[in-house]
Amino acid sequence: MSAESAPASSDAQDASSHSTAPARKHHSNLEDLENEHNPRFPFILSYTEVKLLGIAGVGFFLDAYDLFIINPVATMLQYRLYGGHSLPPGLEGFIKAGANIGSVIGQFAFGYSADYFGRKAVYGKELMLIIFATIGIICDPTGAISANGALIWLGVWRIILGIGVGGDYPMSASVATDRANVKRRGTLLAYIFANQGWGSFVGSLAFIIILLCYKPTMDAGAARAWRILVGLSLIPAFGTLYQRLTLPESTRPREEERSDDRKACRFTDVRDDPTCDGGHREEAPPQEFFAYFSEWRHLKILIGTCTCWFLLDIAFYGINLNQNVVLQQIGFDGSSGTPWERLFKIGVGSLIITALGFVPGYYVSVLTIEYLGRKWIQIQGFLLAALFLGILAGQFHELSTPAFIVCFAFLQFFFNFGANTTTYCYPAEVFPTKFRASAHGMSAACGKAGAILSALAFNSLSKQIGTPAVLWIFFGCCIAGAGFTLLLPEVRGRDPDLVYEEELRERRALRHD
Template sequence: MGFKWNPFSKSKEPKEPLPLEQYEAAEQKKIFGLVNKQEAKLLAIAGTGFLLDSYDLFIINLVTPILSYLYWGGLEGHEDYPSGIRGLVNAGTNIGNIMGQLIFGFLGDFFGRQFVYGKEMMLVIISTILLISLPDRLPTPLDKSMWLFTFRVLLGIGIGGDYPMSASITSEQSMIHRRGALLSWIFSNQGWGTLVGCIATLVILACYRTSLEVHGDYHKLDGVWRIQFGIALLPAFLVLIPRLRMKESKQFKDSKNVHALNEAETNSQTDDLKKNQETFTSADLPQPVDTAKATEKTSGSVQVEPRDNSFMASKEPPSDKAEQQDQEQVKSGSTFVAYFSEWRHLRLLLGSAISWFLLDIAFYGVNLNQSVILNEMGFNSGKNQYRKLQRNAIGNLIIAIAGYVPGYWATVFLIEKMGRKWIQIQGFAICSLLFAVLAGKWHTISTAGRFVCIALAQFFFNFGPNTTTFVYPAEVFPSRVRAFSHGICAASGKAGAILSGLLFNKLTEVIGFDKVLWIFFACMILGIIFSLLLPETAGRDADLVDRLEIVAMQQGKDSIIDRSEKWAWWKHGI
């Protein structure tokens, strides 16, 4: 008899493996809801890109006043930093994000996760080095701004590529009952990036205090902003090698081969699946069986085999012809087009992408311009430039601690209990209420009242759609189209961020800040409507749904969903 390994046996004698239900129960009891060693490695490797994304977002928010002082006459008392140029520099990373999300998302499905992962971090490192190497000999402020813009775009391509890659890898290497929490945990690194950005700025300013405040040598600020950007190199270098050594997920390989199976094999394997596992019907669509395997340690990499998808691969290897046809289909992109040619799939893409777009108009409108908002509140006052920069950093830090970071962690701990859809819709709803209050009472509400509303909005952005719009594309689409689909959704979000970044300052000048807040209110209301297109994905295995849809089509059935069941519109989307 062959060797049987039981990961929970204290005896040296081999025993039969535990059933799935016992394995998951033991795993949950063992870690008390916290991550185990392999999950911690995955979180560290995949989460770094989101820390860098948020760090860059908030650093440019804190660097903008410095650039104004140094290059646009702020130190001479005739500051003239054009709103268009300022918006372009601020939006540079988001412009690059769109390209990176689409390019790396497509390449991730085309070549596989293993081949692509890590290349985006190499781009982040190269672009950051070039960014902080801004030559002093460039003659005009416009030339300097264009240098910063160019390499912030390149930086954005690298950071953008991390969205579809890290989301897909995490989704495919997580157990279903913990997948949402792990995806949220990875995305919550944006909160730490914000916090690190604020603290780093305060520490750097403290180091330069003598030169800046005592001696009044504000040209030393040139070193401050370079250090602020350069700090991002440390985590980027730390995770580069582990990313390059990450192995391909079994789930992705199985999903790519799903169309190489013939109809007879498909029907036979699906019958076996229904006999040996829970029946997957519309009544229990959000709760498919999780067939988790034990983790496998590899040197310098994380290989977590979350589900036994052997039913998705042929019992006999597909013929060379079938395999070649499948590879040609995947590589030509016809798989993606064919999948989204059906409304039931296209509505998921529209719901995910448009919700993210609407969210980021408001989210980045606030966060890219938080220093401007703090100035509108009168929080950035100070007797000199040093004190103004310090107050600006402190204001951002307070908002991060009070609302931004706690919002992420509320999602991490509650997403598996409350579900993705409820968290997303309640976040949109509460933010719309807060923006309505701010817009209607902006000129009469106290500074403290404004501050509280902004902090609460940050909390419900993150305990709401800012996190769930990232989680949804990683869970609702099957592995064979997941990376590119996630890239499209993320790029839609960044399009909203760019729109907000380029127009916020101009609209504030033309119609006033309170009217801009009404625009944010409208975006939140529309976000609620488009969120109704989406199903609840807690416990949902998109690859299993994909497989059963193929079987249903072969059997002449239109859908595997029973629309007559109670709450079908909520569980499966309208």
């Protein structure tokens, strides 16, 4: 690969909007996204952006698909393994929390690896792990081992699945942001994250269709359909694997300090260009990371992204991992009828919930994020989610069914037209390329930690203090999230690499003085 030097500091702004790099050995039109100057509305995507959206968005589709299907799969396994009786509480919690536990590992590991080894060297490996784990899940030998052993098998493979799903967060965010035009960056990220809404929707729809296919057979036969429901996720995974593995490295410049002339080297060239110190750095990557975040101006932003995501996921996953409370209120909890009827009611109820709040909220964020800004959307999302949580908590036993549905739909809407979208966008947009994936992985891992805490504590707390009291806790988390958002700068139109370059220039000036 021929060496490419980053533009001089004085020309950095021009370089961010005009392509002046010579022809590259491995070129893809996706590499031109970062230089694309598009006068259209930011939410109207070009062909290359749609292509990138398809490559990067599949991980979030699979994340939400998995989040949805584990509840009906657990219900199916009641009939397959325990004759319709409830799963052992400890093992049920293990299989439901397994993916989130794995996600924390994957977010840290893949985030750091993407910054250290480069995006191209790592991207696609997380999807291979998802495929491998999914195959392991559907090969669960339920007829050859004990019922409890089958659940342990499922839980272990779901942890491995979670590592891949978690790794997709920092990888896809970094790959997309590295290529995005700064004026359309938030829109592209919001589009990618909106695939979570479609994952939930398609999961609900697939569940209903599979049950309808089993209706002519005996009712208990539907309990064996869980492998099909899990295996369907392999279709989008295999469909995008090749594209991920062959995606070229982004050409976005990455400033590397040199011990001699401080020459800035391109991110893609730092390991291949002998003029760039042969890939050697003045400091080891962990030292650079800790040095950067030892400054309060950077640390407070990392605290903000981590804490906001943690607080959001306590409330968001606390609600969505325990939808049986909501389904019970609207009569779709599957508490009566034949096995097939009970499963079908759960599927229809979940489809209603997804259509009412999930998908609309994501796409309002897509349409407005470049106009309203991330900070405004996140604060109003936290506050309005808190409002509807307060209504549900205060009037939990008094609300009529229509009022409950409307209130819950608005709650879901403002989760997604709010912090559930922006907590994903913020770490990808506020940190420079050099630390982006690591910081994003840390922030996402804090979010999953909140999800795990909520999943493990919700049921026991509901029994001890009541569901309304738990909803008041979620209310407090949302209020606190709005407060911690004040630590974050607005990132609309902000190029973190140029900010970082200016900081380095100031630091060098101080050294010379």
